[in-house]
Each structure stands twice: as C-alpha cells, then as structure tokens.
Amino acid sequence: MWIIYGATSLLGRLISRRAKDEGLTPILADDKPQTLFRLAEELGFEARVFDWNNPSIMATFLSDVDVILNCKSPISKTSPSVLKACLKSKTHYFDIGDSPEDLNTVFKLSRELKEAGILAVPGVHADVIALDSFSLMFREKMPDATDIRIAIKYPSIRKWDTAVHHACHTGLIVKHGTPVMSPPSKRTILVPFSHEKKTNAIAIYTGGTKAVSLDDRWSNIATYITLDGGTRKLIQCLSMIPGSHFLPTFTGEARTSHHDAPPKPPGRFLKWKTLKSGPQKPRDALIWGEVKNNVGRRLNAELHIADYGTITVEATIKAAKELLARSKSKKLSPSDYGVKTPSTAFGSDFILNYDTLILID
Numbered sequence: 001m002w003i004i005y006g007a008t009s010l011l012g013r014l015i016s017r018r019a020k021d022e023g024l025t026p027i028l029a030d031d032k033p034q035t036l037f038r039l040a041e042e043l044g045f046e047a048r049v050f051d052w053n054n055p056s057i058m059a060t061f062l063s064d065v066d067v068i069l070n071c072k073s074p075i076s077k078t079s080p081s082v083l084k085a086c087l088k089s090k091t092h093y094f095d096i097g098d099s100p101e102d103l104n105t106v107f108k109l110s111r112e113l114k115e116a117g118i119l120a121v122p123g124v125h126a127d128v129i130a131l132d133s134f135s136l137m138f139r140e141k142m143p144d145a146t147d148i149r150i151a152i153k154y155p156s157i158r159k160w161d162t163a164v165h166h167a168c169h170t171g172l173i174v175k176h177g178t179p180v181m182s183p184p185s186k187r188t189i190l191v192p193f194s195h196e197k198k199t200n201a202i203a204i205y206t207g208g209t210k211a212v213s214l215d216d217r218w219s220n221i222a223t224y225i226t227l228d229g230g231t232r233k234l235i236q237c238l239s240m241i242p243g244s245h246f247l248p249t250f251t252g253e254a255r256t257s258h259h260d261a262p263p264k265p266p267g268r269f270l271k272w273k274t275l276k277s278g279p280q281k282p283r284d285a286l287i288w289g290e291v292k293n294n295v296g297r298r299l300n301a302e303l304h305i306a307d308y309g310t311i312t313v314e315a316t317i318k319a320a321k322e323l324l325a326r327s328k329s330k331k332l333s334p335s336d337y338g339v340k341t342p343s344t345a346f347g348s349d350f351i352l353n354y355d356t357l358i359l360i361d
Contacts, residue, residue: 002320003027003065005052005082006072008035011096014313015071016043022317027065030072052078059088066327069124069316070095075102079122083109087116092323092332094121096312098128100179100210107214107339114338119326121345123207124319126311129342129350130287131208131223134303136348138291139215142299145291148212151191151201151224153286155308172205174213174221179205182222189224191288194302201226211341283307315342315350322346 004019006012007028019026020043029048030036040047050061052072058081062068068091072078075097083106086093093113097103106122113120123132131150138145173182182203190198201224209223285308292298305311319342326332342350 001027001065002067002069002324003029003048003062004069004071005029006070006078008032008039009071009073011312012071013039015069015316016045018313018317019320020044022321024317024320026069026320029061052081055081055084055088058082058085062086062089062091065089065091067092067094067320067323069320075099075122076105079105080109083113083120086118086120087112090116090118092119092327094124094316094319094323096125096316097122098125098207100205100207103128103207103210103341110339114334117332117334117337119323119332119336119345120339121319121323121342122339123211124312124316124342125207126285126305126308126315128207128211129311129315130285130303130305131206132211132341132343133348133350134287134289134301135212135215135218136343138289138299138301139217140348142291142293142297144293145299146218146294147220148218148289148291149189149222149224150208150212150287150289151189151199151226152208152288153191153193153196153199153201153226155283155285171203172209173203173223174205174209174218176219177213177216179209179213186222188227191224191226193286193288196286199226211343214341214344283309318350319346 004012004016004026007016008030012030016026016028016039025045027046027048028036028040028043029050031049031051033049036047036049048061050058052058062085068082068086070079070082070093072082075095076099079095079097079102083093085091095102095106097106103122106120109120123129130152134150135148138148171181171187172179173186174180187203189201191201192198203222204225206223209221212218212221212223285305287303287305288300289302290298290300326336
C-alpha cells in the first residue's frame, strides 16, 4: 500500500491521475479536506486528512502504509516531519524535491533511516534524475573519471521559470564535495550539441548537482543551463537585487578557448536507444556531458529527452512500483537502507527507459 501526500498540489494531481491510468490505487492525503475529498471521489481512491507538521499523528495514518510519496511543497520544509513519521511507522519514503535544500534535509537523516531499516529516495524529479543518472552512466563507462561537466538545455517552455528557480545558485560549482563560486572566466561555456549551434551556458548549482556530488569520487563538478538573450537579461536583473544572493557579476560572454569550448566528439557514435534525431522540439530537453580522468582521457555523451515535462510524473509512478515490489518481496537488504539518489536506488538506466538518445565517443 502506498500514499501520496500533497495530492492536491499540481504535481500531486498529475501523479494521482497517472496512477489511476496505470491501475494503481494509492491513498490520497493532504491537509486540505475539501479539495482532497473531491479529487479522491473523482478518482475513486481512499482519502486521509492530516497535518504534515505533526509526526506523531501522521505516523498513525502511515501505520499500514509501505511507501509514501511526498509532494507537499516546499519539500525542504515538510520532509523532516514526514521522515520522523516514517521512522515511527517504518514506511519507505520518496519525494519530488528538486533543489539542493530539498536533498540536504533528507540526507541529514540518513543514519537514522538506515538504522531503522528505511529506504528514502529524495529528488525523484526530472531535473535531478537527468543529471544523477547521466553522471552514473559516465561513472560506469569511466570508473576512474575525476572531473565532470554537464549542461542542460531545458524545453523552451521552461526557460524563464527555470532561470528564476535556480538564479540564487548561479555561478556555483563543486570542488571536493563543497559548492564554491567559480572564477568569472569559468562561469560560462559553449556547449557543442550535435544538432544545435554551440550554445552559451552558465554554471548553476541545482538539486541535480547535489545528487552528482554525493559520489565523492568526483573531484570537480560543474553543471550548466543554456542561456538565450531573454534568460541572460533576467539573470542580470536578478543579480542586481539589493541584498540578494544572486550572482554578483556576470560576464554575459562565453569563453571560446579549446578548454571551454570542446570540439564535437570525434569518431563513430554508439547509439544506446534510437530516437528520430534532429533539432530540439519545444517540449524536449538536451543534455551534454564530458568527463575526464587524471591522465587527461575524455569521454563525451549527449542525451535527448523527448517531452521532458512528463518525466517527473512517469518517474514517480515507476519509483512507486519498484519500491512497493521490493517492500512486498522483502528484497530490501541492509545495504539498501538509508538515503539514496534516484540512480543509486534504481540504476543509471532509470531515465534511459524513456525516449532518449545516447551518443558516446
């Protein structure tokens, strides 16, 4: 049995309806009774009303529940209480958090969750899964890699809200597990997408970056989002807000040396999954990445995700099925307990099961 807490939120509704389509029967829960009961009646699901801020009461509502999905935002605020309830009820946990703060709040309880025999998977969100799975795929292909750079070109319909959402972390990279402000000369790069012209991208620290940094074998991590003229102007305006933590300076220009504008990967490509390749469509996302090891060997890859906006919903349904199956079959071992990222919990192919194209040089 599983429960969706925050079922009346936008993503909660989408996930609930998708669960109905998949023949699943989650319990819907929230602290908004009228809206919740209408949704539950529409879908034919059981409804439970309780406040996220009272772990003891929540634990009683979770006593017969194997898995809980937390969709109640902000995740960084609600997850500590929900996880305390999970510790009491022995309920496995996952959420849709997408910011570094969302993941940090869950990982702080890793030891307690592991000792209690609970698996928690924060960040089951497209923005986290894409980078997390991509980096693990690189790790599997080059185990001795130490440096990684990943750039994502979000769907055009998300450019503005993405810039606002992540602007407070602009310019940050990760060195030996610690976020630091990058030098001005390294805040932007030109990304050589296969079917797009080279695109300006700026360093951003996101929930996906946090997930990648949890693999302590990476010495240097830099993740980027691409910029168009409008997004660049927006970030410049945000950086001028008095007292803000936005990027204090922004050059607006990408470096063009061979170090920061690597050539397109040479040679033949290995196609892991086929997709009609071509220019990015409005709802698609493109991800480019490069890793290198201490002797200078480099590996490049590109990921094309069709209809990026559906990934979060599809991923939560897949994660729910997997966690329920493991819980019922008792396949969870002590090494599985604690806090895991989506890729370490479900494998590097967690996102590659969708319509994607991988190119490896």
